[in-house]
Amino acid sequence: MAVLNEEQRMLRDGAEAWALDRAPVTALRRLRELDGQTGFDPDLYAEMAEMGWTGILVPEEFGGSDFGHLSLGLIVERLGRTLLPSPLIDSAVAAVGALRLAGNAAQQERFLPALASGELVAVLALDEDRRHPQRQVALAAERDGDGWRLSGVKRPVPFGMAAGLFIVPARTTDGVALFLVDGDAAGLDRRALREVLPRGAAILSFDNVAVGPDALLSPPGEGQGVLDRVLDRACICQAAEMLGAAVQAFETTLDYLKTRKQFGRIIGQFQALQHRAANLYAELELTRSAVEAALAALDEDGDDIPVLASLAKALAGDTLRRMATEMIQLHGGIGMTDEHDAGFYLKRARVADMSFGNAAFHRERYARLCGY
Structure with a gap:
């Protein structure tokens, strides 16, 4: 630790x-x-x-x-x-x-x-479809004198309805570039996207949005490298948030196992449930080790940041999803109701897993980075 x-x-x-x-x-x-x-x-x-x-x-x-x-x-x-x-x-x-x-x-x-x-509030306008398009940026940027014009769609953009500034990856003839786009830019339309949990997601439509040369954050051809480093930082911190949700789901479930009676006994006394709780605790500790190692690597500017980022995000995604599912099952009937918090943890598990690349994406990336 x-x-x-x-x-x-x-x-x-x-x-x-x-x-x-x-x-x-x-x-x-x-x-x-x-x-x-x-x-x-x-x-x-x-x-x-x-x-x-x-x-x-x-x-x-x-x-x-x-x-x-x-x-x-x-x-x-x-x-x-x-x-x-x-x-x-x-x-x-x-x-x-x-x-x-x-x-x-x-x-x-x-x-x-x-x-x-x-x-x-500034946010990264990255995703363009249901899949994480880390290297599949399609929104187009064309030169317009000294500036640029952006055309395309980004969806979903978390907190896009409240953001005053967007960092937009766009594809130019020379590769990916990053642009700073004001939330009130002419030609930029944002439409609210309803999701299972509130996070102010938006669909952003860029209709020949004109930006000046001062809006270019990363030159064409260099944007992908910067974007990769930004996403490593974001997904590591997202993994830390997911770890917190998993820990709370575990502790809430453990308290329930210690107080709920069935067949005249505290259900936590049944060995089968004890084994399930022990396995979940082991997964939490493994995930914590990966998350904290990745956070420390960021502060030390280590060479292994990409590997640790994908390891932390993949483990956090799997752990939170399993913990939230077990939380519902071990709470029985009340876990299935909206009045209980268990359902919210499962919803957060699904949404957080899809943010900055899901567990499947990061498992594949981890294997690729490790040379497999």
Whole structure:
């Protein structure tokens, strides 16, 4: 397990206390009932920004703390336990990572302070179909004088209904490039996409959207390399959030096994159920090791980041899906009802698994990177 310093332990404990007090699973239930288009509670996100969470990966000169990916991973794991929907990973990890890796001085000075303060939500507009198109970008970018024109569709774009800035991979005649597109750009149409859990997903249609030369984040031919590095950061932090959800599902189920009586006995006394719980616990510990190793590699800028990223995301996807399924089964009849939280963990397992590439995608990528 990762060795934490005193500041990281305080950050972890503070995030856990805040999530339990301000963002329990009932917050997710309220969002579902409101059926709002943003997919998150702006007031809660503002509180997260006030605590500095949105600026943990932002350099100090731009208003952040530059506290590292492991520190942010500790936070998103705690938020994952209560299934809080927020654009923290999409904006404070993916968007910040893209600007830090490829942004010029002017772009960083313009956007990083706003991202650190939470005033701006920026998201990666990547997917174009049901499958993760990491190397199949189809949205077209054509030169228009000194600028560019973008045409195509991105779907689904998480938190796309609330984002003020989009980082858009597009295909040029010279390869993939990354563009910064304002949410109010002429010719950009966004349409809400209803999903099983609220996350403000949108379908973005680009109809000859004109952008200037200052919108080019990564030149043609270099965008794919930057995109791969950004996605590694995002999927590692997504795996940390999934780990938190799996841990909470396990602990809730374990408490139920210790209190539920059937046939005159506590059901946790039945050896068959004990074996199932032991197997789940082993999977959780294996996943934690992979996630924390990947987070540490990001902070150390290790050469094995891509391998560890796919390992962590694949394990987290399988573990959360199995844990959520077992949670429903071991809770019996009440686990099948909407009044119980078990169903929400299964829904989150499905949605999170598809974010930044599902377990099958990352198993194949892991094998390829390892030379198999």
